[in-house]
Structures are given as C-alpha cells and as structure tokens.
Amino acid sequence: MYRRQQPLTSFTNSIIIELPKQLRVHMTIKDRDAQISRFADMFAAMGTDSRLRIMRLLLAAHPDGMVVSELGSELGIAPSTMSHHLEKLKHEGLVKVRREGTFLWYSASTEALQELLGFLYAECCTRNKAIKPEKIVCCA
Numbered sequence: 001m002y003r004r005q006q007p008l009t010s011f012t013n014s015i016i017i018e019l020p021k022q023l024r025v026h027m028t029i030k031d032r033d034a035q036i037s038r039f040a041d042m043f044a045a046m047g048t049d050s051r052l053r054i055m056r057l058l059l060a061a062h063p064d065g066m067v068v069s070e071l072g073s074e075l076g077i078a079p080s081t082m083s084h085h086l087e088k089l090k091h092e093g094l095v096k097v098r099r100e101g102t103f104l105w106y107s108a109s110t111e112a113l114q115e116l117l118g119f120l121y122a123e124c125c126t127r128n129k130a131i132k133p134e135k136i137v138c139c140a
Helices: 029-045 049-060 068-075 079-091 110-127
Strands: 014-019 023-028 095-100 103-108
Touching: 023 029, 029 079, 029 110, 049 068, 049 079, 049 095, 049 103, 068 079, 068 103, 079 095
Parallel strands: none
Antiparallel strands: 014 023, 095 103
C-alpha cells in the first residue's frame, strides 16, 4: 500500500506523513484524501456505543473472536440488530468473519485498527506534535 520515500524533488502535489517507528511515507494528495475518507468511514462505523462495545468485546476475545449469539447475549442486543452492526463494521474492514460449521465467528481486524491508530499517532504526535508521544498511555 505504501511506497518508500524517494527524494521529494521528484514528486509534485505530494505530502510526507510520518508514521510510528519513523517510517516515512510518500503519497499523493489524491491518495491522502482517499485514505482520510477511509479512516473517516472507519470512525463513523465505530461511532455508536453499540458498535464500540462490540469492538471492545472482539478485542478482548482476540484472536479467537466470538459468535454472534455470544456477542448479542453479552451486550443485550437483538440478533437482527447485532447482524446490522457487524455488517457495518465488516464493510469498513474493522472486523473479520470466518465460518466454522454452522457458526460465524467474528474477530477484530487488528491490521485495520493498527492503520487507524497509526494515522492518529502520526497526526497528533509526530507531524503536528499536539500531544507528546510519552503522554499516550494504553487503556487500563
């Protein structure tokens, strides 16, 4: 998805985004806008308390995941509503699904979440320096 940075003089209409581990990435403005749009869609998908609680449960069950009935009973969400929420999260790449027999197992897409967190980290802590990296503390 990303190319290693080449000398800036060889590109036009481009920006450089710093990511964690000092990985520098070159992308065109069009690529950047598409990526920002994708991240906005991912945030929107997690923008309800139910979907955010689903993501928390799936992360707690990582890497095995959970079946729909477990998620629904744990959160008190009706099966049809749960299916709607999971479909939205799956459509945005935030969850993965696998079939085992008659069961659908859902798990959090740690790759997608890592991209999302990398974007936030790059914007707030490396490029803009709005937050000092040492001030970021993992969830308790």
